[in-house]
Amino acid sequence: MPSFWTGLILIYVFFYLFGIAPAPLGRLDPGISPPVPITGLYTVDALVSGNWHAFESSLAHLALPSLTLAISVMAPLARMVRAGMLEILETDYVKTAWAFGLPRRLVIYGDALGNAIIPAVTALGVVFGFLMAGNAVVESVFGWPGIGNYAVKSLTMKDSGPIQSYVLLVALMCILVNLLVDLAYSLADPRIRIG
């Protein structure tokens, strides 16, 4: 599903039709002054400085963009876990768990899900790359002044420097995330030892 399109539909439904989402114009309502910069994250800063107005507004502005990005990667992850789950439910140890008479909830979410989720963890690295790409487009849809939007704006102005650095930075971040994923492996799957 193209994320730019999902974003637009979400804006139309929640902002124009229902009027519950704020206008897709950046991180805060125009009337609210940004909180004291501590970490740079508006939500955290607002919370730390006790600025409830800004906190609510920044959360509301976060909702649709994050929903858009989440929807774009939900499907492949769901498919992967489903495939894993189908396989795992046929294995001996799950059958054993059933045979012991463990409750359904415990077998499925306790025993099976833990192993079914491993392929999805592997995919997280790829998903992250996907999100970074989607982010560029989603930021420009919602008018966020982020790095993706910056890159897209430089693209339209044929300014090659920012684009080069953007592409390199994203690649670097992806490599780092993939490394972290590989390390996180050992947490998800105790059979894997890093050494």
Place this chain on the structure above:
Amino acid sequence: MTTEIGRATYAADTETVYASFRRRLLRNKLSLAAFCAIGLLVVIAILAPLIVPLDPNEPDANAVLERPSWAHMLGTDDFGRDELSRIIIASRTDLLVPFVSTLLALAIGSLIGAICGFRGGWLDQIVMRMVDAVMAFPAFVLAMGLTAAIGSSITNLVLVIAVTQIPAYLRQLRAEMLREREMEYAHAARTIGNPTWRIVFIHLFPNCFPTLIVQATLAMGFALLTLAGLSYIGLGIQPPDSEWGEMVSEGASLMVTGYWWLSLFPGIAILMTVLIFNLVGDGLRDLLDPRTRGR
């Protein structure tokens, strides 16, 4: 008794490949529908100039931003151009670019992958490290950077999308080759004196082909998404030529003021086409996978 069983097995074995295909295709209604839909899409794309109700690039000052109606089935945009006609015309670009780029990536990727997988050694090492480098970039971000660098003509878009896809085929074919070259029949082919290129391309390659074709169909969906995304941010197909992503982008600023039909319909077109590619890919996988064959 034994002869009868023998004959039955024999009959099942000699069911031709095509008959087996047909039988399994007819059983899976969803893939069948997807195959038909892709055929329909291709026909629409080929016949596009003949079946458009109105000229897709003809502005009509009397019908600006009209809601979907009988005269304009999917409404008109801010120049009064008919949305339905534009979507139909755009299907040409939106099918052609993913198709050609996938074909190109398939050809280059599988050629290099086959050679690397079969030969191994230093060549393999060098190529694989290069592939790793390309794969470090998220596909869409890489495509963004490349198009920005070389400009966005249709040829360039095809090339860029192909480049982002090549690593996938290359790695896949290399892995298949590594497995196939140790097979008995590969050794047999060598023993009776076939030259290397013959072994690789005549004997081994056809066995790697099914997985490749599945991968290619699924990749076409991705290629379309990349193309639409690039066009959305203004890097792909340039107006006034129509392309679904570019149409979504044109409608984007009007979306927030309530003109929903401008972005909705091209988006649905993208969505449906990608869905169809994916369904066909899944269907082909079921058809070509030896594990499910004969069922």
